[in-house]
Amino acid sequence: MRASWALVFCLMAGEVAAEENPGDARALDLPPVTVFSSAIGESSSPAISRVDFADEPLVFQTPAGLSDRTANLYISTSDARSFNDTVALRGMTNTPIFGPPAVSFYLDDLPLGSSFTLPTDLVGFAHAELHRGPTHNTGFGRAGPAGVLVFATPPLSSHASGEARGSLGSYDARAITVQQQSAAGGRADAYVSAAYSARDGYVENTRLGRDVDFKELVSALARIRFYPTEPLALGLLITAQQAEDGAQPLVPLGGPLFTLTRASEGETNLEAVNVALTAAATTDAGRLSAVTSFTDWDLSPYSSVLAFGPQELTNDVAQAQHTWSEELKWVADPNAAFRWQIGGFFSTGSTDGAFTRRFDALTFEQSAFELENHDVAGFGEATFALSEKLTLTPGLRWEVARREIDRREAVPTVQRLTRDHESSAVLPKVELNYAVAPHTAVFAALGTGYKPGGFSAFTGNPALTEFGPERTRAAEAAITQSNAMQTKSATVRVFYYDITGYQIERSFATSAVADDYLVVNADRARSWGGEVEVLWKLIHALTASMSVGVTRVELREFRDPFTAVSYEGKRAPYVPAYDGSVRLAYAPARGWFGDVELTANGLTFYTENEDAGFSQKAYALLRARVGFGTGRYRVAVFGDNLTDKRYYRAISPGTFHGTPGAPRTMGVEAAVTW
DSSP, rough: OOOHHHHHHHOOOOOOOOOOOOGGGGGOOOOOOOOOTTTTGGGGOOOOOEEOTTTTTTGGGGGGHHHHSSHHHHHHHOOOOOTOOEEEETEOOOHHHHSOEEEEEEEEEEOOOSGGGGGOTTOOOOOOOOOOOOGGGGTTTOOSEEEEEEEEOOOOOSSOOEEEEEEEETTTTTEEEEEOOOOOOOTTTEEEEEEEEEEEOSSSEETEEEOOOOEEEEEEEEEEEEEEEEEEEEEEEEEEEEEEEEOOOEEEETSSSSSEOOOOOOOEEEEEEEEEEEEEETTTEEEEEEEEEEEEEEEEEEEEEETTTEEEEEEEEEEEEEEEEEEEEEETTTSSSSSSEEEEEEEEEEEEEEEEEEEETEHHHEEEEEEEEEEEEEEEEEEEESSEEEEEEEEEEEEEEEEEEEEEEEEEEEEEEEEEEEEEEEEEEEEEEEEETTOOOOOEEEEEEEEEEEEEETOHHHHEEEEEOOOEEEEEEEEEETTTTTTTEEEEEEEEEEEEEEEESSSSTSTTTTSSEEEEEEEEEEEEEEEEEEEEEEETTEEEEEEEEEEEEEEEOBOOOOTOOOOOTOOOTTSSSSEEEEEEEEEOSSSSEEEEEEEOOOEEEEEEOOGGGGOOOOEEEEEEEEEEEEEEEEEEEEESTTOOOEEEEEEEEEGTTTEEEOOHHHEEEEEEEO
16 A cells, blocks of 8 residues: 555655744644635635535445535546546536546645546545635635535544444445544544445346456545644644455446446456645744645556457556645634735646557557646735625636656557646636625625646547647626524525636547547637525424536537537537435434435536437436434435436447446445444
8 A cells, every 4th residue: 555655755744834822722723725715704605515424324425426416516437446537517527537627626635636536435534515616726726627626524523532334235235434533632633534345246247147346445544633832733644545346337338237248357456545744833924834745546457348249348557646745825814804815836746557458369559658747836815805794805826737748659559759738827816705694695706717738648649649728717606695593595606617728538539549538629618507505404303405506518619620520519528417416304313314315417418519329318316314323323224226217427438338327226324433
């Protein structure tokens, strides 16, 4: 698990920022990354969505499960431990393998690199906050043009606590997790979590007589915080996971979803470690913090097998990403009359890989590559009170990104490509927050976003390797309202994005073996839509919630570079026309509890020509749970996809294959707390 890297990091990253300033040591707690831009506080900011999942069944605590209940956030997962997944928010997407993310990710205050490094097991995190829109790029070091998604560990409490949970379910699914947190107070506190999960596969190879997509994962998380002096706090966060899975569940489009026939099978093996060391000091002028982080992600060996009649296509991939990052922030007291923050970010890393494809015993492509990434950004914002109820927040971000590629091809031709690409952006924004009433706030913003260009290392044609940056101009507005008893709340948001250089991934774009898996730029695109989120506590312990998102993303100026066909007016791929969830939950402190949830996704295209053969029609999934708790002990039975809906969670047009969504599953889970 590369523990030596973590040790080297801890020895090298001894940064301290301190200033003598007597005060309560509890004020020096290290919270997750936050930004302040709302007159009524971040917890009720209209631009932020929060989802709690600490009490969810273990099998639901995944990024895909989070996207099911978050409006306009959709993760098209290929079920290969985030490799080749597409994350879409408000019509903006990452390009799964090589493009930068449209939504950046943080684990507490640790920034991740590419989207494929996102943990597939969220056990150990208590909730997630989605900061929507490019206007949040003045508060985070690594900021995607669509927004920032922060996974947060549990907050400190006044007493030590722990929990152990275990579950059994369909397809021999089993999982166990143990969590322990110390009490607040003193000069140190700690939180640790360890988990194991496994299951048999959903897809059976009838020729070999076995399931192919079985999974097994071990993960761990540790958060340790020290308070050596009253103004100084140090924090260490470590996460790790190791997966030994079967093949990626790719089945031919139009055929059976859970059976296939082929002579051989693949595998998916992953190791990942993330480490962050935070040093923070509270001074009269605000909170000064420095976060040094390292991520090490390694997918190897990975292989997939696709059957094309009597021949089988085997893809062997080894890919790794290593990233160092440094983020500095100076944040004024959020209770001060004049609020501000400034920061700087630096990141350097590499993505290394090797790719071999063969039909049966004939190798027709073999290459290796190294991509170097260097990012520098400065950001800041300030909030001015224009009146007692109205605040103005201007902000600015400056960013420079440099990409370098060294690609070496052995088959079908012997060639080497070395090239570099650099782009930059100056990104202003302005926000208005108006407190209409004590429990009603209006938000409006104009901002700009930027996603760097780069290289597609799976492309053998040098003329097609490079793609340009994506730039966004955004207008957003929202209103949030709740009643005095906080039993009802509703948020409505609308947005309009004008995008130039919209990045689209093409697979097998020209039907030539050396041109597949590349990224192209649409000259112009636009995305508009909105979200509605409602929460209503009907009676004591009974809560109803709803979230609905609608997105219309269109290619305005895009001509296929290979066929010269214009796709103007067509919808961009990977983005559902709508999504939504409705949930009813009964959760008393003791006794019977339960919840039922319906989630839905609209029509989703996977090509820019809106080919119905590479699309997923609208579908809905039903989930339910019922159980009994005594306060300390809890047991429940649960079910997912109760109507056994058949659908694709992802489609790969170039291979004419798709990843089926999970069939109906049932399970039982027990927990004890102390």
